[in-house]
Amino acid sequence: MKRKISFYALHLCLCLAFLFLPYAFTSAKTIFVWPDLYSNVHDRIYFFIYFSLLCFFYFNYYYLIPRYYFQNKQLLYFVMIACFLLFFLWVSRFLDHPDHNFLDFRDHSKPFLKHHELFKEGMKPPPDLKKMPPGPRPMSFDAMGGPPTQYGHTALVYLLGVISSLLFAISGRLQNVEKEKMKSELAFLKAQINPHFLFNTLNSIYALALKKDDKTPDAVIQLSELMRYIITNANDEVIDLSKEINYISNFISLQKTRLGNTVSVDYQVNGSPFGKAITPLILISFIENAFKHGVNPDQTSEICIYIDILDDVLTMQVSNKKTFSIQSETGIGLQNTIERLALLYPNKHQLKIEDTHDKYIVNLSIQVV
Template sequence: MKRKISFYALHLCLCLAFLFLPYAFTSSKTIFTWPDLYSNVHDRIYFFIYFSLLCFFYFNYYYLIPKYYFKNKRLLYFIMIVCFLLFFLWISRFLDHPDHNFLDFRPHPRSFSGDPKPFEGIKPPPDFRGMPPHPMPLDTIGGPPTQYGHTALVYLLGVISSLLFAISGRLQNVEKEKMKSELAFLKAQINPHFLFNTLNSIYALALKKDDRTPDAVIQLSELMRYIISEANEEVIDLSKEINYINSFISLQKTRLGNTAKVDYQVSGKPFGKSITPLILVSFIENAFKHGVNPDQTSEIGIHIDILEDMLKMEVSNKKTFSVKSETGIGLQNTIERLTLLYPNRHQLEIENSADKYIVKLSIKV
């Protein structure tokens, strides 16, 4: 909501600045002169022309460019641009000199044919002999009206700027769609990977005929419900992600029993904060995958600190002799998702020593 308000406020300020641009520097040598739209015809003409050009800018940006330029009808688009240019030139010329021909660029001095005494009261010109040469002022030379060039310049600037803005916005949308496709692909890889590992865990419990197998199945169903219903959102409430992590760790404890020491701590209040779903659990899953061995005592530490605008998580696991050095597909995809979704908003440190694997993650939430 705040972004929309700031967007409209910015456009309103830019429109007002554009409308009052002709009055910023006037012949009265003042920085700004308030337009006299009531009694000054020239001010009304400028205001009307600039207002029309402003309306055409938005019409071109929101209608002509998407409908014609981006639909490979560019020849028709440029023909329409030329036609609108001629129309605005005609409007500006007609309003400025309604009695003159639109295509007549010649100067029109006042005619004295109807005056009975056209030269009465006119003083003879001064004697310029002996005076140093001086360039003739520009306003006495005459020439084509400047209103054409002024209107054409503002019009072309508006067309070019609207094209640049539209092309830039289209490129940004293409980049966003590409990012969404990449994220969807990464998620599609993460979810089956997690399901495969969890089913293996429950299968191990079933082979042992462990009484905790039904509870593990229920916990898995809750996790899958979260993945199906919540994980497709771009962002979710942090409290839901924490609940998901709680269920995941509870399921792993059920599977491992007393063979693993899990130090899991959460501090801070997650309510009112948002995060991308499934962005944290891959690091935790990686610790259980590579840091657990039934023949050894496993040690896993998971500490999550929720601050005012920052989440800090540290996941550590003691390495076992069966741990491989390469990371799993879920962890690698999570690192790529962090790069795409939290550019310059996260910090990831991975310490891979001989006997311990530690992940330190900080995310702005």
């Protein structure tokens, strides 16, 4: 909602600035002269023309470009642009000089030298340049005039509006294509992650069932909580951080139930996760990787998981003691999570992985808002 308000506020400010642009640089002493729309015909004309060009900018951006330019109808689009240009030129000429021909580019103002009424008693007319001797001459007055400035001014503003709207539309289209591509990549990565979680968790339940452990029913309940989270929340762009922390806690509890006393798990969460959001399933792969590659029933296994939440930054450290059964290759879930972090949190996360002789340590800091 705040983003929409800021969007409309920005457009409103830009529109107002554009409408008052003709009055910002005037021949008066001041930088800005407030337009007199009530009694000044010239100000009303400029305001109407600029307002019409502003309306055409949005019409071109939201209708003509998507309907014609992006639908492989570029020739028809540019023909329409040319027609609208002629229309605006006619409007600007008609409003300023309604009695003149639209195609007449001459200046119809009366020659200055023929304005006899200006030279009253006590005022001398300008000298006749033809009768003056050779030498420096005073400034001459062009009696023929030149092309009216309405055409050039209106055409310049119109073309700038068309070009800028085209650039904005093309840039927005490229951004949308990039977003759709990112969504497709994320959907593919999630499709790989979710079955990966289910496969590993079912293996844990299967191991408990083989041992006929009394904790099997609790493990089934914890598995149902995990699956409910994946089904209902995994496809959301962001989710409340407290739900993600609760999911991690259920996962760790399930692993501790399965492994029993064969692993020492130090799990701590500091700070409040409430009121903050994060992408779902972005943290669990690092924790899962520690249990997958750092646990051996025949050895003493150690896993440490520390999560600190301070302001809008979450810091997580996951470390596990290496065992002889550890796999050298990176798991699918971990690699996908690294790719998702690069896509979803560019310049908003730091990931450092230390792979030493006897330990595997992951340090992750990520912005949560």
